[in-house]
């Protein structure tokens with residue numbers, strides 16, 4: 001019974017690990033379209049683009065920090081950060097080797 005509870009926690013933890021990666025990469029990929037959109041807005045409201053990009057920069061930085069510091073559900077060390085830095089395409093925990101799609105098998 002305890003094993004099933006641990007598996008449930010691990011499964012929701014892996015879903016969270018995947019979600020944080022998608023969020024961080026999505027925020028980074030959206031930076032150029034958001035900058036183009038805010039450039040048009042900056043012309044309308046007559047504010048420098050820099051001031052309009054500050055909130056997006058904070059949100060983007062927060063997402064990237066959450067991604068880099070995301071703990072592994074099994075070993076509780078940073079899932080994507082290993083000895084060589086953060087690996088954004090890692091499919092396994094950089095410390096214990098937990099597969100990111102283990103709950104889908």
Ligand SMILES: [Zn+2]
Nearest residue numbers: 072075093096
């Ligand atoms: Zn781990």
